[in-house]
Every structure is written in structure tokens, then in C-alpha cells.
Amino acid sequence: MTSTIDLVAHRHSTAEHELRDEVRQFLGDQRAAGAFRPRCDAWMTAADPAFSRLLGSRGWVGMTLPGRYGGHDRTPLERFVVVEELLAAGAPVAAHWIADRQMAPSILRNGTEAQRQRYLPGIVKGECFFAIGMSEPDAGSDLAAVRTRAVETPRGWEITGTKLWTTGAHFAHAIVVLARTDGTPGDRHTGLSQFVVDLPHQAVEIRPIVTIDGEHHFNEVVFDRAVVPADALLGDRGAGWRQVIAELGHERSGPERFLSTFPLLEAWAAQTSDDPVAAREVGRLTARAWTLRQLSLAVAADLAAGRSPEVAAALVKDLGSRFEGDVVETVRRVAGAEPRRGADGLAGLLADGVLHSPAFTLRGGTNEVLRSVVARGLGVR
Amino acid sequence: MTSTIDLVAHRHSTAEHELRDEVRQFLGDQRAAGAFRPRCDAWMTAADPAFSRLLGSRGWVGMTLPGRYGGHDRTPLERFVVVEELLAAGAPVAAHWIADRQMAPSILRNGTEAQRQRYLPGIVKGECFFAIGMSEPDAGSDLAAVRTRAVETPRGWEITGTKLWTTGAHFAHAIVVLARTDGTPGDRHTGLSQFVVDLPHQAVEIRPIVTIDGEHHFNEVVFDRAVVPADALLGDRGAGWRQVIAELGHERSGPERFLSTFPLLEAWAAQTSDDPVAAREVGRLTARAWTLRQLSLAVAADLAAGRSPEVAAALVKDLGSRFEGDVVETVRRVAGAEPRRGADGLAGLLADGVLHSPAFTLRGGTNEVLRSVVARGLGVR
């Protein structure tokens, strides 16, 4: 009957409120102590293993994992609160980000008991970092166009192929690779499987991809007949596509899809009180952030309730990633400050924000792809 | 070698400057005398036959027509200057607009000598008004999906069919109709012809279409075996599509494609001097209007030089029509005034602007269609 994507606003529990206060206090202390400087896009670019370990020691990594793997049995919405506080503060969480967001739930759901024992405790401690090998050359947004192959041999799986845009592979302890085990590239969604490959590996070469910000966050990862044990298979053989798609709801709707440039907004707002043009824009961005947060939270609540809000997640990421760019463009236009790479304060935050802005609407599915998902969800494709 | 649509900025001649001063003086006097009140979208909605006649007597209608038809042999760029001054002032030019913009050049180019003698002198005087029957039910932006038929009979052409969204048919002295004379609807671009039908006509029914502004600007025109003389054919039989397309450059790039809401901008700017938020926006819209005017002028110069800048015209209309909506949205957002139909001042101008805004990007080809034209021009379709 209703024609919208069904989402219901969520109200936080008292436990969630108390957790937020605790995290906020911690972050305030850390920042005051100089443990970090707020950065834009810190979840992609600011890797600090010591900070990750510190968060692990506070119980804020792998929070939702069961106690038997070292986890804390917290709810997904409690994790949401912690994560959004970290993001809003621009804290350096990139080292453990992928392990915490995607690989912990994926290994818990799809992994063997041995894989769980092997990886989850380290993730929870903030000491075991992951990369994900997904995109390939000539594939663009078409994730199904996978050419990397894994062949079963007596020594185990032999993996050959190239993955592009692999975040953090240069410091990760393991990489999860999507590879074709059966069928031909034309099969697209069938015959793909996931593998966990420990790093470093002598037949896996990790080459930096420098981006237009002059930095090295991404890698080209080349598997040259890299042999991994038979039990490196993650989940079912041939179920790789299904497993990857199931992760998308988690990947697309998180608060990192609208908060990447929040530290810039916060820094700017702190210094604009007497400019009416700036105040109006701060208010506009505040309202938008408030709404995006409600949306992101509603999707998280849906996920926590066991639903798979793939369409809603796509929709929230479309809106959220555009907001991230909107913040950057608004601040630069109104502030009139020249961005300067590596500079303190607004000039440096602006430089990060401007140089990363193309990534906001490309990573995790371009906005065109996301809108196709939404259109399909509305029944018009 | 260059990858842009080629347009060169135009500089006005002294004659053009003098003409502008003259028109501006005239409009100032008229407005002071209460002859008109500036309106948004006046070229579509504000028909005032007396004002049209007055403009005719000043030599500002059918300006580019040859003297032998009563015209003034002025250049297209001189006409541009007059027209943009009228539009910026929000003067009531709707009565003669279509006759002056489209039908005068079309009849001059395609018409027989008898048709020229019959219609052009009246147009020049601002006394002969035209409508154009183009869109049909179930056709949308697909102008080629014409079902209206004209059959040759011993008594002349017998026209049957329905035209929608026919501006000003209720006061026009004639209507130009695109009808199928040969072939089948599947032929689309061939077998169509244009006819001039004098109004009123006993077998032509003109029914008002009231739009969401509560007003009557458009009509449904029903031809029920309407017989017109053999010499009502305009141009060549079967050349109707080509003739219509040739008019599009004129129709799409004119200053009415970015100035429809200029009177609202001007009225707002006059009362915002001490609000820094408003001032910033006035400056932004001023810069944009300046650039759109340069673009529109450059296309006009191209047309005047005998070229057919179909792609550039589509591009300018895409930008210009979005600007018209941008003006309305900006003024309402910043001014915070509630629009009120029929009210004096900003509230009334806002109401017109808001209620007409859907039309800006629909009429004369939707923006999607225009962008397809541009994409084709760039060689990517």
C-alpha cells in the first residue's frame, strides 16, 4: 500500500545513551592528549594500529561478536553508537575498519569454526586487520565481472588474478578474495567463491596505487599462482556472490556513508558564529546530517532486527555520499579558504575533503548503480 | 580538435546599444504610466493585444522581416536586444509572441507569396496572433508521434485530430498544425506537413486546459474534419518535420529560455540590500544570468550568421530553464515570503514563479530530451 521504502525511526535505549557518553568522553580525552588529530575520511585513510588496539582494549572492536571468540555480545545498535562517535570525531580507525565492519560478521556467519578461532579474537583485540579483494581491472562498478581464478590442486587452492583498489592491503594481516572456482566469466553470479589469504604471502604482490591526493591508501594486489590451504575457502564453494551481496547492507548503510567529512563541518562551524551566510549553511547541513543519521539508524535497526534492507541501504548511501560532498563544497565556497595539503586546521581538512570528494560517490557502488537498485526495489526495472 | 560546442561571445554594435536605450526608455515610461505590471512568464501568460499593437507601432514586432511585407529589415541581433528588454521587464508580450518568434520567420521561409502577403503585414503591426498545434495526447516529448491527419479532398484539405497544450489558441487568428498527409504513424519523420488554419473555424473546437496555477493559457484544439483551402499547406508536402526542426534553434535558444522569472529576481534584489544571505544569492544569480545571456547571445549570433546551432541551442535551453527555476527556489527560500496568487509585489510574483516552475523544464523539449540532443552532438549516442 505505501509506496516508499519502509523505514521506521529508531529511538535509542538508555544503554545506548550511556555508551555514547562513555565513548565521547574517551575521545575527548584522547584528542586532548594529542593521540589523534581529526581527519576527513579517517576510516579510509587514517590507519593507526596503536589506536585500534586501544579501542580493542576498551571493548569497541568486534563488539557484536559472541564472548566465546573474545567478543562482547553487544547489539548492532550499540556498535552503531560507538562507530558514529568515532567517525564524527575523525578518529584514526582505518586499520581495523574493514575487519570490524565486514570480515568479523562475515567470518562469524560463513566461516568454519577453525576460521573463527583463528581470526575473530585478533579482530576483537584490534590487532588483526583485513583487506578485501573485490574490484578488478576493466570491471568498474560491475563486480560480477571477476576474472581472478582459484583452481583446486593437491596442495590447496591456487589463486591467479589481479585485484584493484584494495584498501589497506599494505598493512593487512589477511585479505578476502572473490575468485572464480567454477564456470566461466559469462556465468557472472555463479561459480564464485571467497578465500581468506594470510599476508604477506610470497606469491602475492602488493603494489601501491597513489591517488590524486598524493597518498597511498589503495593497492593493486596481484596473485600469481598463490597457493593457499584447502581450508582457506570462506563459506560455500560457489556461494561467493551471495555472500558478498549479503555484506552490502552492512557496507552501504553505515554512518561512514554520511560522516566522512563531518570533522570538516565541525571545525568550520566552530569558527563561523558571526557570519550569517555561514550560519545559515551550518544550520542547513546540521538538519541534513540529523536526517541522514535518522535514516542510517533506521536501516541499522532493520538490520539488527534480522531484515535485509538492501534497497533502503542503497538509498541512504546515495543521499549520504552526496551530503559528504555537499559539506566540502559548502565549506570551501563560503569559507573562501584555500585548501592546503597537510596544513593544520581548516585548510588541511579542506584539502583532504576536496581531494577525496570523488571517492564518496564512487566507492561502495556508484550513485548510478545505487539508484538502479532503488528503482528495481520500486518495481520499475 | 576542441571538444566543446563551438560558440563565440558576441559584442554588440553601437546600433544595438542605441536600440536598447530606446526600448528601455519606452518600457520605463509605460510601466510608470501603469500600462503593465511586471509578471513572471509574461511571454506565455500575459497577453495584451493593445500592448502588442503599441509595440508594432514602434517597429518592434516582426523586426527582421523585409520592408515589402511591412517589416523593418532589422538584424536578428537587434531583435534579440528588443526581445530581451521586453522579457527582463516582464512586459505583456504573449499575444504576439508566437507570431513574432516562430511564425513570421517560418512563413517568410516556407510560405507562398500569397501566404506572406496575407499574414506578415498583420504580424508586423502586432495585430495578427498565431498558435501552434504540435503536441498530441499520449505523445509527451515525442513530437513525431503525430496522429492528426490531413486528407486531400476536392474541397481542400480535411484535417482531423487533437492537439494539446496549444498556447493562446483562444485568442489566435490562425493556428499552424502539423499533420500527417502521407504514410503511417510508424513513418514518424516523413509524411508530415504543416497547415495554416484561420481561426475561428466552425469545425475546430478550442477547449481550455486549466493548469495548476488555476489559469487558462493552454488549449486542447480538436479538428473534426476541418476543411481548409488547398493553399493552406505551409511549405512542402511531407516536409513538415524538417520545417519544425528548423524552427527549434529559434525556439530553444531565445532569451525567453532564461528570463522567464527575471522580474521576480529584480523585484527581490530591489529589497534585499541589507541581508548578506540574500545579497550573496543575488550576486550568484546575477553572475549566472550574465553568463546565460552571453550564451544565448552567442547562439543568436550563430543563427544570424546563417548557421544552425541545434546542439548549442539545446544546451542553452537546458541551462537556462534550470536557472529560471533556480531563481524561484532561491527567492522563496531566502525571502521566506509566502506566495499568494494575484497579490501585489513579491508574494504575487512568487506565486506565478512557483506555479509555473514545472513548465520551465518541460516546454520546448524536456531537459532529458535536450541532453540527448547534446549527447548526440558530442557523438556518444
Place this chain on the structure above:
Amino acid sequence: MSDELHEEIRAAVGAILKGRDSQDDFDRSLWKDLCDTGFHLLGVPEEIGGSGGGLRDLAVVVDLLAFHGARVPVAESAFLAGWLLARAGLSIPDGVVVASIDQARVHRRDGLRLSGRVRTPWGRHAGHVVTTAHDGNVVVSPVSAVERQENLAGEPRDVVVLDNVEVTAVAPVGVEPDEILHRGALVRAVQLAGAARAVLASARRHVAQREQFGRPLARFQAVQQHLAALAAEVTAMRVSADAAVLAVEASDRGAAIAVAAAKATTSAGAHVVAGIGHQLHGALGYSAEHALGAATTRLWSWREEFGNESYWHDRLAAAEGSVWSVVTGGDR
């Protein structure tokens, strides 16, 4: 709004709304049916004559009425007047009762009398108007003289002229103008989200049915992309309004911020929704005969009422604390 009670309300009100086609500015037949079932005073305490239920129950009704472009003043009566009367502990008079936006002046001469020109939506159809007074009272008085005005959707946006009118009831309960502004902003946010949903529903139908260049519009990628952007904005409007209703119902610490953000979001979203909606409908949707215009003219009107987005943006900018504390403060 997914639980069972809300589904029941939705179904019942949906049944009442079915097949209505009033051209009047006030759909008396619909109003009567709503009165007969008590939906016109949902969310108003039974003690003062309301139908009981919570704010979110009422929001479901208001949303659905907005979705259908229904010409009845439930927002003005239950959501605004009912709330004011409940605050004052006054009973609801019979007939149509609406709230004024402006304050009036109370004075004693022979008995208690009220004077002032107060903007009062639907005033022409009201038997009584609930007004706040300069002295902090809530006052009920009969409506006699009315100056008629309309918004772009043709809804009554009248000025009630109170010229030394004898009051019906009064209670010494201070309600600040700012509270009325917030309450009005909240209900308009709910209504805007409802009207936006109507645009989306209409657009979905239109692109599925209509063909162009020999294909259904829904098959064009540009149309799909527009529709998805439309759905995104409508969802944002809906969730923001829903969250604000929740916050106000629970008297959250951040309720005022939630209302500000929701009204700002829904007011700003109106432009996006109406713009894409009309673009997808083509010329057809521009005709007064098409239902689209009823939704879009309401979007264009309601966004300006009780503060447009710029007004609320300025208020949010002036809120205490960091941006992040404002953004997260809305739910405690």
C-alpha cells in the same frame, strides 16, 4: 509506523477516504465520516472530549489525509487546537475548532472579551477558534468575521477578525508563541511527508503506464534514476517526520531540535520532490485535472508555513553545543 495499531488506523481511515472527489475547499462529507468514527480527534485526551490515543496515532491519520490531499482540517483541529485545549484543560467545543497562529488581546469590559486579527487556517469553516493571548491565557471564542485567503493549494488560510468578541472559555495557562510554532512545524512536517509520498506513488503509476518513443517510461534509465532520487528524498522526509513525532511524543530532551530538523528537511525536500514529480509526469501533471497538482501545490504551500527551511536552519545554527551534539541530541 509499522505496528499493528497503526496498520489498523491506516486501513480504517483509508476506507473512509476511498473514492472521495470533493471540489469544495472543505469536504464536509469526509469530515462528517471522520467525526462519526472519532478520527478527527485522535491523539486528543478523552477527558476533554477527544478520542484518546497517542501523538503517533494522530500522525498516521494526518499523514494519510495529506497523502490523499483530503480537504479537512484535522491538522488544525486535533493536532493544534486539541493540543492547546489539552494543555489548558479546556473541553473541546462542538463543531469545527481550529487554532490561530497569532496572539489576540484579552480584555474585560462586560465579561471577558477578545480582540485581534489572527491568522487562522480554515477559519471560515470553524465554529470556534483557540487563541493564545498576550497575557499567557488560552482562550476559546466563537468565529464571526473572517477575511478569506488561500494558499497555493486553495486551502483556507484566513484571518479571523475578533472585534471585542465574548469568549467561550479561558484558562490561565501560558503557551509561548514559540511552542505553537514548533507544534505547527511538526504537523506540517508530517503533512509534507504525506504529500511527498503521494507524488512518488503517482510517479510510479505514471512511468509504468505511460509510453514514449515506443517504450514504457519506466524503461528509460534517466527515468529510473529520477525516480530513485525521488524515492530517496521522500524516504528522508518520512523518516525525519516520524523521528520528530516520536521525540515529541516522548518529550525527549532533543524534541525541539528534532522538530526543527524535520521541518527543515521536509520543507527543503518539497522542492526536490515536486520538481522530479512534475518532470516525470510531463505536461499531463501540469493540468489542474491531474491529481499531481493537488500534492505539489500543498508541498509548495506547507513548506512556507510555520517557518520554511531557512528559518529552521538559522534556529539550528543557533543551537547550543557542537554540530554533532545537536545532531545526536534529538533523541534523549
Place this chain on the structure above:
Amino acid sequence: MSDELHEEIRAAVGAILKGRDSQDDFDRSLWKDLCDTGFHLLGVPEEIGGSGGGLRDLAVVVDLLAFHGARVPVAESAFLAGWLLARAGLSIPDGVVVASIDQARVHRRDGLRLSGRVRTPWGRHAGHVVTTAHDGNVVVSPVSAVERQENLAGEPRDVVVLDNVEVTAVAPVGVEPDEILHRGALVRAVQLAGAARAVLASARRHVAQREQFGRPLARFQAVQQHLAALAAEVTAMRVSADAAVLAVEASDRGAAIAVAAAKATTSAGAHVVAGIGHQLHGALGYSAEHALGAATTRLWSWREEFGNESYWHDRLAAAEGSVWSVVTGGDR
């Protein structure tokens, strides 16, 4: 820019630019070739050592260099320093000469000396800097100490430190800071339009060559719509810059307005162009190896230099007369 002379200039400079691939911040080999042919001082009067020709001739060269992301300071030398020297009637010193943005302080002790910290694009590569002084003089002095800074494109945006430096030449000709700002804004507008054109050209190539989901990108309607919007904005930038060059060359009454509008248009357009450009190129264009980044980082840098669009919007808002008189005043 369609007439024959401009086509000749375009062809000649295009030939010089062909196949360059310098990774340095200053392409000395290209600079030498430009010097050898005189294109580095086009538009500067022959009497002071320039190559002659008009401002629009020079704009053709600057546009083309920007299109190619060439790492040479023609904008700073011919367009800015050359113009200042011509205004002052001073000859052009040998070597690289650039203009400072800030004023310096002239004083006499033993001879004429200059002091100050002046922002000077390309200062590190310059033999001499042309500076305006607080007393209204145009002063030429050698560059000794430089603090290195870069913009987002890695272009030198240095501070030249003049510590009691003996001047090379001086002329008592008043040039206002505002004139330098306008001149700088004009050249950046031309450069922005050139870089925008590079984005469009790259996007056209990319979508024609690249396949996704089994089809060339160019076949997707969403891609076509993006590309058309990109072309529209690029054309707007180009025509606005062209019109401003014409107006300044002819010393039109509205030349200052034309420069303001053109810099505002090109600065605001940079966001649209870079945004669509990156979106169409996908991840590939985000790599430092792809040429797209050279164009987009320049767009992001140049839009802020010599006043961004907000600065010029405020200036335009403050202009005398009605909006329409401002809009049309730019060409007399």
C-alpha cells in the same frame, strides 16, 4: 575564438605541446620552446620586449596550456607581469618574470630597496618579481629567498621574501590592488575554462572506450545525460571567459563586471565539471596516474585563487543599478 589567427596560434602551440610528459613542477623544456617561439610573451607590447598581439591572442595560448595541464607560468608572466610592466612602461627583464599578488614596501637607504613577504605564484622559478608597492609604484626586483608552497595541483604558490632587496627597476605608476585582483581573476577564468575542456575531452574518450555490464559506457542513458550536463557547464565557462577577455581587451565600460561574472561562473562551474568528470571516469580517474586528476586538481585550486565565486558574487551584488543593468552592462 574562431578566426584564422587564433586557429594558427592554436595549431602552433598545440604542436609545441605535443607529447610532453614532464613530472617536474616546471617544464623547462616546454618553457624554452615557448620562449624560442615568443608565445610566452604574446599579448605583451613589443616596445617593452613582448611578442605583441592582443589579449585574446594571449588568452588562446593560456587556454591551451591549461587544457594540457602544462607546467609553465605563462599566466603569471605574460598575462600578469607583462601587463604590469606594460602599464608601468618598464622593459621585461630576461629570464622568468612573474607578478606578486601582494604589495611590498619600498624604501630608500643606500639606493632603492624593497621589503615584504609577497605571495608569488611560481616565485621559486622566477628570476624577477614584479610587485606593486604601497606608494603606488610598480617595482621589479630580483628573487632571492622563497618559501615554497603548493596548491592542490602541485603548482608553485610561493611566498617571495624580500628583505631589503635592491630593486631592478621602478616606475611611479599607480596600480591598485583591485586591478591586480581583476587581472588575476580574468586569467584564472580563462585557465579554468581550459581545464574544464580537458575534463570533457577525457570523459568523451573514456565513455566511448570503456565497457561496463557488456556495453560501452556511452550507451547508458545516465552516462549520456551526465555528459551533456558536463558539456553544458564547460560551454558556459568557456563563453563567459571569452566574453570577459573581449570586454577587457576593448576596455568596455562593463569590463569589471564581465571579469567578476566570468570568474564567478568558472569558479562555480569547477565543482560541476570536476564532479561529473570523476563520476564518469570511475575509480580509474581517481588514480594519480590518470590525466584527469591534473585537470581536476587545477580546477579545485584555481577556483579559489583571485577570489572564489562567493567573493565575486558579493561584488556583483554590490554593483550599482538594477540586476538587469548589471547583466547587460558588461559589453559597452
